[in-house]
Amino acid sequence: MKKIFALLIIASFVLTASYAQDYPLGIFDAQSDVGNTGHPGSAVYNGKLQEYAVQGSGGNVWGTHDAFHFVYKKLKGDFILRANGTLVGKGVEEHRKMGWMVRAALDSTAAFIGAVVHGNGLVSLQYRKADRDSVKEIQSKTDSTDVIQLERKGNTYIMSVARNGELFTTEQMDLNLGDDVYIGLFVCAHNNTVSEKATFNNVRIVSPAPATLVPYKDYLGSQLEILDVATDNSTIIFQSSRSLQAPNWMPDGKQLLYNSDGLLYTFNLKTKTPAVLNTGTATHNNNDHVISFDGKMLAISNHSSTDGGASIGYTVPLMGGEPKRITATGPSYMHGWSPDGKYIVFTGQRNKDFDIYRIGADGGTETRLTDAPGLDDGPEYSPDGKYIYFNSVRSGTMQVWRMKPDGSGQEQLTHDGLNNWFPHISPDGKWIVMITFGNDVSPSDHPFYKHVYLRLMPANGGKPKVIAYLYGGQGTINTPSWSPDGKKLAFISNSNFLFSLYPAEKR
Numbered sequence: 001m002k003k004i005f006a007l008l009i010i011a012s013f014v015l016t017a018s019y020a021q022d023y024p025l026g027i028f029d030a031q032s033d034v035g036n037t038g039h040p041g042s043a044v045y046n047g048k049l050q051e052y053a054v055q056g057s058g059g060n061v062w063g064t065h066d067a068f069h070f071v072y073k074k075l076k077g078d079f080i081l082r083a084n085g086t087l088v089g090k091g092v093e094e095h096r097k098m099g100w101m102v103r104a105a106l107d108s109t110a111a112f113i114g115a116v117v118h119g120n121g122l123v124s125l126q127y128r129k130a131d132r133d134s135v136k137e138i139q140s141k142t143d144s145t146d147v148i149q150l151e152r153k154g155n156t157y158i159m160s161v162a163r164n165g166e167l168f169t170t171e172q173m174d175l176n177l178g179d180d181v182y183i184g185l186f187v188c189a190h191n192n193t194v195s196e197k198a199t200f201n202n203v204r205i206v207s208p209a210p211a212t213l214v215p216y217k218d219y220l221g222s223q224l225e226i227l228d229v230a231t232d233n234s235t236i237i238f239q240s241s242r243s244l245q246a247p248n249w250m251p252d253g254k255q256l257l258y259n260s261d262g263l264l265y266t267f268n269l270k271t272k273t274p275a276v277l278n279t280g281t282a283t284h285n286n287n288d289h290v291i292s293f294d295g296k297m298l299a300i301s302n303h304s305s306t307d308g309g310a311s312i313g314y315t316v317p318l319m320g321g322e323p324k325r326i327t328a329t330g331p332s333y334m335h336g337w338s339p340d341g342k343y344i345v346f347t348g349q350r351n352k353d354f355d356i357y358r359i360g361a362d363g364g365t366e367t368r369l370t371d372a373p374g375l376d377d378g379p380e381y382s383p384d385g386k387y388i389y390f391n392s393v394r395s396g397t398m399q400v401w402r403m404k405p406d407g408s409g410q411e412q413l414t415h416d417g418l419n420n421w422f423p424h425i426s427p428d429g430k431w432i433v434m435i436t437f438g439n440d441v442s443p444s445d446h447p448f449y450k451h452v453y454l455r456l457m458p459a460n461g462g463k464p465k466v467i468a469y470l471y472g473g474q475g476t477i478n479t480p481s482w483s484p485d486g487k488k489l490a491f492i493s494n495s496n497f498l499f500s501l502y503p504a505e506k507r
Helices: 002-011
Strands: 014-016 030-034 042-046 051-056 068-075 079-087 097-103 112-118 123-128 136-139 147-153 156-162 169-174 181-188 196-206 221-228 233-240 245-249 255-260 263-268 273-277 297-303 311-317 332-337 343-350 353-360 376-381 388-392 399-403 419-425 431-437 450-458 465-472 488-495 504-506
Touching: 042 068, 051 068, 051 181, 068 097, 079 097, 079 112, 079 181, 079 465, 097 147, 112 147, 112 156, 123 156, 123 169, 136 169, 181 196, 196 233, 196 465, 196 488, 221 255, 221 465, 245 488, 297 332, 297 343, 311 332, 311 343, 343 376, 353 376, 376 419, 388 419, 399 419, 431 465
Parallel strands: 233 504, 332 376, 465 488
Antiparallel strands: 014 504, 030 068, 042 051, 051 196, 068 181, 079 147, 079 196, 097 112, 097 181, 112 123, 123 136, 147 156, 156 169, 221 233, 221 488, 245 255, 255 263, 263 273, 297 311, 332 343, 343 353, 376 388, 388 399, 419 431, 431 450, 450 465
16 A cells, blocks of 8 residues: 555656756846947856856946846745856956846836946945936945845845855845846946956745745745755756755765655656655654665654654665664654664753764664753764764854764864754765854754855864855755765755746646
């Protein structure tokens, strides 16, 4: 019966594969020159890298009239626009510019707001309040930025910018452009006799959670992304209107493993297709699941009806099968195997406090490894077995710690005022990737649908570097998600927008 159920679920997926030649402008719908441009502009989409090359002429985006090239789509409601952008070459004018723009209309005098990066490094939030008004600006505290984000919340526009690897700085203002606007990427040469070019990658248009969303009841759509660690370029490989969470990378390097709606799925990276993994009677799995170092076993966390719905730890063969119960009590959230396969470390709530525990891979007596007041979570062994890394709120904010396998020698590795969760160690043991939440969340929480960073730092500690700016949170990177060769990471971002360009799951 379980086999028939799984086959029915697989059959219910209708997968659509779209190719770059069918979407020459990627996620945008149209392009045009706005105003008087001396040379026609262009926009070209590279589907393999999901990169955009935009070329434009035009005298300026300033005063009462604008002239530039624009690749755009129409949009309503709240949104988040994000991209990494670079002006190509030395350029002719120091005030050549590129970035995101939101316009009330496509004529050259229309009201607009833009997150603008200039050739000389100046970054500003530029705006025209009404048709034919003069443009004004709010200059950013940060110059020469690579990452450009423009967010709309009602009539408030928030520009967030960063040099690649650093944290965002923000500027904002209130402006009513109407609900139905044109949004897109633009390039202006600041000289009508020449054309300038910019390239954009990590281009995202996000529809964020509405204020009415009820956490853990209502969900946004999910985008499965692969990040190239060397280039910080991320590509969307799959999307779903459902909540997909916590991708592991399978040992063969050819598949991912993630959870959704209580089930676990393998995802074929070549065919871009998911399939249900048989976990027998465990059909209420959460996003704490981890693969053993030898690639033979999977530890899962399933909400058991016989334990009042508490999460209980189980193991199951990686290729599927009937689960074996490991933890006697819950909640227990399974996070890491020892490299020799003898132990599993997990987060357990006992006596109203969450701590890190170790238990034999076949079950038995659990050993408490931490006893600090407050939440300790996300334990994971280093590949050499010398340390268990985890995150703890004991110092006031959520920070990354490590300890020896017996729980001794506990030391703090991050010391910033942000909230750092789920340290995952690279296969060579040299690096940690973690998800970082801002101060807009409780240190003891890692909720859905927030602005978050993925950050990389040396395994022995050091200054973290941002390698991904995204909208996500819970389910983004709860589990170890390095590729076996250590060159890539898998993660989940969230949005209510699903684009026909990307392979998608429909039910």
